[in-house]
Amino acid sequence: MRKKSLAMLGLLFFASLLALQLVLALDFNQTISSQDKATFDQILSPVMKVYNLVKYVATAMAVVVLLFAGITYITAGDNPASREKAKNMAMYVIIGLVVIWAAPLVVNFIVG
16 A cells, blocks of 8 residues: 555656646747637637537526425425525525636636
């Protein structure tokens, strides 16, 4: 067991040294040509279409799950476990929607 963990640690150290050399070799001060920008936009276009499809499908599914959580909450009656389950379900759906819809804003903030 100790030999296995030592081997994994050595492999991780070796990989981190390779990654460090790669980062040091890159030149981050390059200017981007208009042709490179056009190529990047051309590659990014289908990716954004897929992202938008996933975003809208997830939103539609979230509406259905929120509706189910609301019905579960209403029909829970005196059962506190069902009420708590419905509240948690609604909370997690809303958190998921915030993450899905805010992801491009966060990426744009970090990149530009």
